[in-house]
Amino acid sequence: MWRIAHAVISGLAVGAGSGILANAQSIPCNGIDNCTSPFPNTTYPAAVDPNAVPGAQSGQISPPFYPSPWMDGSGGWDAAYAKAQAFVRQLTLLEKVNLTTGVGWEGDRCVGNTGKIPRLNFTGLCLEDSPVGVRDTDFNTVFPAGVTIAATWDRELFYQRGYGMGDEHKHKGVDIQLGPVVGPLGRAPEAGRNWEGFSPDPVLSGIAVAQTVKGIQDAGVMACTKHYIAYEQEHFRQVTESSGYGYNFTGEYSANLDDKTMHELYLWPFADAVRAGTASIMCVYNNINGSYGCQNSHTLNYLLKGELGFQGFVMTDWGAHHSGVSSALAGLDMSMPGDTAFDSGQSFWGANLTIAVLNGSIPEWRIDDMATRVMAGYYLVGLDKNPIPVNFDAWTTDTYGYLHYIASESYGLINEHVDVRADHGQQARTQAAKGTVLLKNTNNALPLTGKEKLTAVFGDDAGDNPYGPNGCSDRGCDNGTLGMAWGSGTANFPYLITPLTAIQNEVFSNMGAIEDVTDNYAYDQISALARRADQVGGVSLVFVNADSGEGYIVVDTNEGDRNNLTLWRGGAELIANVSSQHNNTVVVMHTVGPVDISSFYDHPNITAIIWAGIPGEQSGNAIADVLYGRVNPGGKLPFTIGKNRPDYGTDVLYRLNNGTDQPQLNFQEGVFIDYRSFDKQGIDPIYEFGYGISYTNFSYSNLKIVGQRANNYVPNAGQTKAAPTLGNFSTDPAGYVFPAGFHEVPLYIYPYLNNSDIKSASNDSDYGEPANEYLPAGSQDGSPQPKIGAGGGPGGNPQLYDVFYTVTADITNTGKVAGDEVPQVYVGLGGPDDPKVVLRGFDRLTIAPGATATFSAELTRRDFSNWDPVSQNWVISNYTKTVYVGSSSRKLPLQQALGGSSNATAGGYGTHAPAHRMF
Numbered sequence: 001m002w003r004i005a006h007a008v009i010s011g012l013a014v015g016a017g018s019g020i021l022a023n024a025q026s027i028p029c030n031g032i033d034n035c036t037s038p039f040p041n042t043t044y045p046a047a048v049d050p051n052a053v054p055g056a057q058s059g060q061i062s063p064p065f066y067p068s069p070w071m072d073g074s075g076g077w078d079a080a081y082a083k084a085q086a087f088v089r090q091l092t093l094l095e096k097v098n099l100t101t102g103v104g105w106e107g108d109r110c111v112g113n114t115g116k117i118p119r120l121n122f123t124g125l126c127l128e129d130s131p132v133g134v135r136d137t138d139f140n141t142v143f144p145a146g147v148t149i150a151a152t153w154d155r156e157l158f159y160q161r162g163y164g165m166g167d168e169h170k171h172k173g174v175d176i177q178l179g180p181v182v183g184p185l186g187r188a189p190e191a192g193r194n195w196e197g198f199s200p201d202p203v204l205s206g207i208a209v210a211q212t213v214k215g216i217q218d219a220g221v222m223a224c225t226k227h228y229i230a231y232e233q234e235h236f237r238q239v240t241e242s243s244g245y246g247y248n249f250t251g252e253y254s255a256n257l258d259d260k261t262m263h264e265l266y267l268w269p270f271a272d273a274v275r276a277g278t279a280s281i282m283c284v285y286n287n288i289n290g291s292y293g294c295q296n297s298h299t300l301n302y303l304l305k306g307e308l309g310f311q312g313f314v315m316t317d318w319g320a321h322h323s324g325v326s327s328a329l330a331g332l333d334m335s336m337p338g339d340t341a342f343d344s345g346q347s348f349w350g351a352n353l354t355i356a357v358l359n360g361s362i363p364e365w366r367i368d369d370m371a372t373r374v375m376a377g378y379y380l381v382g383l384d385k386n387p388i389p390v391n392f393d394a395w396t397t398d399t400y401g402y403l404h405y406i407a408s409e410s411y412g413l414i415n416e417h418v419d420v421r422a423d424h425g426q427q428a429r430t431q432a433a434k435g436t437v438l439l440k441n442t443n444n445a446l447p448l449t450g451k452e453k454l455t456a457v458f459g460d461d462a463g464d465n466p467y468g469p470n471g472c473s474d475r476g477c478d479n480g481t482l483g484m485a486w487g488s489g490t491a492n493f494p495y496l497i498t499p500l501t502a503i504q505n506e507v508f509s510n511m512g513a514i515e516d517v518t519d520n521y522a523y524d525q526i527s528a529l530a531r532r533a534d535q536v537g538g539v540s541l542v543f544v545n546a547d548s549g550e551g552y553i554v555v556d557t558n559e560g561d562r563n564n565l566t567l568w569r570g571g572a573e574l575i576a577n578v579s580s581q582h583n584n585t586v587v588v589m590h591t592v593g594p595v596d597i598s599s600f601y602d603h604p605n606i607t608a609i610i611w612a613g614i615p616g617e618q619s620g621n622a623i624a625d626v627l628y629g630r631v632n633p634g635g636k637l638p639f640t641i642g643k644n645r646p647d648y649g650t651d652v653l654y655r656l657n658n659g660t661d662q663p664q665l666n667f668q669e670g671v672f673i674d675y676r677s678f679d680k681q682g683i684d685p686i687y688e689f690g691y692g693i694s695y696t697n698f699s700y701s702n703l704k705i706v707g708q709r710a711n712n713y714v715p716n717a718g719q720t721k722a723a724p725t726l727g728n729f730s731t732d733p734a735g736y737v738f739p740a741g742f743h744e745v746p747l748y749i750y751p752y753l754n755n756s757d758i759k760s761a762s763n764d765s766d767y768g769e770p771a772n773e774y775l776p777a778g779s780q781d782g783s784p785q786p787k788i789g790a791g792g793g794p795g796g797n798p799q800l801y802d803v804f805y806t807v808t809a810d811i812t813n814t815g816k817v818a819g820d821e822v823p824q825v826y827v828g829l830g831g832p833d834d835p836k837v838v839l840r841g842f843d844r845l846t847i848a849p850g851a852t853a854t855f856s857a858e859l860t861r862r863d864f865s866n867w868d869p870v871s872q873n874w875v876i877s878n879y880t881k882t883v884y885v886g887s888s889s890r891k892l893p894l895q896q897a898l899g900g901s902s903n904a905t906a907g908g909y910g911t912h913a914p915a916h917r918m919f
């Protein structure tokens with residue numbers, strides 16, 4: 001049965017409670033022999049009380065799913081799979097373990113490093129942050145943050161930025177770039193890391209992440225799409241971190257959500273990333289429905305590797321690994337940075353993984369699958385050709401230092417200071433300018449001419465950080481202009497062009513006059529300058545910001561997540577002080593997300609408002625391009641700006657809500673976040689999702705919807721092949737001890753045993769405890785498995801991507817200057833539980849004055865489907881579907897209902913042959 005004598009159950013990390021087995025919380029059978037898996041009869045999620053309202057309940061569970069699906073090379077991975085298998089076949093067990101386990105925090109030169117395979121000259125993999133550029137080094141580009149590139153709504157720029165970042169990682173010797181981000185998605189507007197990702201809308205995020213992954217990987221490095229999944233806030237993500245802030249509790253929060261919300265919202269962009277071929281995925285710190293993200297067999301085995309057909313490998317977030325055997329069986333492939341806690345010198349894997357394979361707790365096919373997945377990603381992006389050795393060091397920018405930083409060993413040249421930027425700075429400028437959103441422009445206050453009699457610039461956010469652009473570690477402060485928010489998702493600036501510098505250059509080129517006050521609290525000087533600018537008919541430009549970041553840094557009492565939506569450093573007061581004096585006040589906001597603008601947005605003296613996002617190193621040049629009309633703004637808000645904080649309908653959980661137990665974060669709102677929530681509640685925002693104006697105007701006409709022939713949906717069926725095993729290994733522990741004379745770097749994680757008695761070599765106090773000597777039912781089974789109906793290829797059943805309709809509309813530039821417009825197509829799915837409209841497509845078009853361009857978008861089966869938790873598949877409901885086209889989620893002048901839904905059977909898969917519909 002599932003009892004395995006001497007099973008290694010690698011247990012506890014700091015604060016991990018008794019989460020020893022994967023889904024331990026969901027299998028109430030500690031110490032009981034009768035521990036059968038409820039699969040497949042459990043629908044997901046199995047609410048604690050079956051009569052409870054569906055949705056998100058405290059304490060609900062995540063059903064187990066075993067065995068862990070093995071990769072099969074489908075969906076364009078076949079060549080990489082074959083090469084990976086050939087490589088892994090040559091490996092010993094110890095070498096395979098080296099591919100799966102990091103060497104420990106600060107053990108080697110990158111932020112994460114796998115072990116090496118010296119016998120085959122394989123130097124190990126270098127993993128490095130971040131989603132905006134290469135972190136922890138110099139002579140790299142700081143690209144605009146995810147939220148800003150999202151605001152371009154431009155597929156080509158998504159790709160260009162991805163390629164540029166990938167190229168820089170490649171030339172620094174990085175193998176795996178730790179980005180892009182689609183988790184958090186943006187459930188709560190205050191959540192600290194939303195800006196690293198793109199948008200709370202899954203379709204905008206999905207298109208952005210797919211293009212970014214392609215760009216990164218085309219440049220020759222592996223992407224790591226993160227954080228998987230439901231990591232929607234910083235508070236309580238890690239017990240150790242939160243206890244440093246005075247919270248007393250024992251378990252990382254559980255994000256509790258239902259299956260429909262999972263599929264229709266949070267999983268959606270991950271499906272796009274998988275379909276785009278992301279080589280790796282990072283699992284989260286938090287629990288999902290009561291089970292840790294890095295040992296949750298439902299989210300990893302069932303959803304990611306089963307349903308989405310993910311062919312790459314899953315790595316832990318740094319410190320998110322909490323168990324040895326359980327995580328391996330639940331679908332984890334790589335432990336990062338490899339040690340149980342930073343610099344503990346111990347690992348849930350490493351030697352423990354070797355032992356777990358030796359004693360049969362982890363079947364050979366599972367470690368072979370881990371190693372194959374890692375190497376398949378490597379071959380997929382071509383890292384075997386033209387490898388570039390690591391030429392920087394993540395722990396210091398000093399030229400000389402220790403190769404093994406924490407151990408202070410092997411002194412030498414560690415930073416070659418390679419300039420990898422090429423022309424990416426120019427690209428970053430264009431990207432930031434195109435991601436700038438014009439929200440208000442009364443009487444064409446903008447663009448400026450550059451010949452204003454007096455240009456008055458206000459705000460700390462216009463100028464330099466007195467500590468320098470990199471003066472605060474990981475950008476953990478809000479000093480000077482906000483070019484980048486804080487945390488591990490950052491990079492060092494090679495320069496940061498401030499708005500003040502760029503505007504001074506502009507004014508100076510016209511020999512004009514410019515003065516500034518960058519102290520937000522210099523009230524007298526602010527009033528005096530604003531009054532004078534008013535009297536001479538000049539312009540006042542007020543720069544304000546709002547910052548947030550990752551939970552390990554607190555800025556102005558904000559523990560990662562923002563405490564509120566107000567502007568920082570007295571921004572609203574600054575705006576009030578300037579606008580009370582000057583009737584031509586322009587407000588520029590650098591913010592991580594929505595902010596409270598209710599006190600000033602409709603003030604008559606405020607003639608223009610711009611959201612300039614988190615623009616990266618070219619901040620000043622990009623905003624000057626827009627202010628002076630070199631770039632006609634065409635960005636659109638990737639989120640909603642509401643009037644009042646409660647209007648958003650979702651919030652961060654700031655206080656423990658379950659005693660000292662795991663906080664429960666219940667996603668009771670289901671799929672209704674951001675504009676879907678405002679629409680549902682009937683609340684008018686100030687500026688809605690998708691909104692943004694231009695220096696010209698556009699009109700919409702001539703909607704056409706043409707049905708395409710698509711085959712009936714056939715759920716994926718049949719059986720997988722049996723799990724392959726690649727090579728043999730001896731089960732004699734004596735063959736796995738440290739080689740004679742081997743020099744051990746202190747605190748470094750190795751695959752070797754320190755003696756041939758595996759119980760004592762494991763150093764695991766749980767080892768052999770009877771209560772822990774079982775493994776989840778089915779977890780050892782390498783025989784052919786039933787395929788999952790909604791699966792069938794990377795991203796899910798390929799038929800989900802069949803085109804049902806082509807939508808076209810004419811967009812006319814009715815103004816006097818050329819401009820960009822982003823027509824957006826939304827669908828109303830029609831059911832009582834559906835959002836009013838959901839974004840399904842968009843394009844960014846450049847249109848000459850007087851000209852008309854044709855917008856075209858394709859709508860797929862997936863775009864019309866809802867997730868059905870009972871059949872575990874996508875279905876098309878009988879409700880009338882409506883297609884809308886317009887310039888924002890609330891400005892949808894063109895619409896058409898799709899009639900004749902008789903072909904769709906309720907609750908079934910329907911016979912969706914749209915050509916037979918009314919079009």
Ligand SMILES: *[C@@H]1O[C@H](CO)[C@@H](O)[C@H](O)[C@H]1NC(C)=O
Nearest residue numbers: 010011346347351352762763
């Ligand atoms: C094996 O994992 C346990 C935690 O379950 C840890 O205490 C122990 O030190 C690890 N052993 C090694 C050799 O790292």
Ligand SMILES: *[C@@H]1O[C@H](CO)[C@@H](O)[C@H](O)[C@H]1NC(C)=O
Nearest residue numbers: 028029032033034035036037
């Ligand atoms: C499992 O245990 C339950 C009660 O604990 C019992 O009703 C059931 O018959 C047992 N099943 C098996 C297969 O032993």
Ligand SMILES: *[C@@H]1O[C@H](CO)[C@@H](O)[C@H](O)[C@H]1NC(C)=O
Nearest residue numbers: 037038039040041042043786
């Ligand atoms: C559980 O599911 C299996 C296969 O889906 C089915 O044959 C069986 O009847 C179900 N058992 C119960 C108790 O519903």
Ligand SMILES: *[C@@H]1O[C@H](CO)[C@@H](O)[C@H](O)[C@H]1NC(C)=O
Nearest residue numbers: 094095098103115116117118
């Ligand atoms: C595992 O990797 C380490 C370096 O990280 C290396 O010293 C060791 O030789 C490798 N072991 C094997 C078996 O390749």
Ligand SMILES: *[C@@H]1O[C@H](CO)[C@@H](O)[C@H](O)[C@H]1NC(C)=O
Nearest residue numbers: 090117118119120121122123
């Ligand atoms: C490893 O590199 C050395 C030195 O370049 C070379 O002699 C040897 O053949 C290589 N081994 C393999 C397996 O490629």
Ligand SMILES: *[C@@H]1O[C@H](CO)[C@@H](O)[C@H](O)[C@H]1NC(C)=O
Nearest residue numbers: 246247248249250659660661
């Ligand atoms: C934390 O809470 C527990 C009760 O669950 C209590 O025993 C302990 O003293 C508390 N620790 C601190 C530091 O407050």
Ligand SMILES: *[C@@H]1O[C@H](CO)[C@@H](O)[C@H](O)[C@H]1NC(C)=O
Nearest residue numbers: 466467477478479480555556
């Ligand atoms: C830097 O920022 C912090 C917090 O945002 C603030 O308290 C401090 O006064 C600032 N220092 C300077 C020199 O601007």
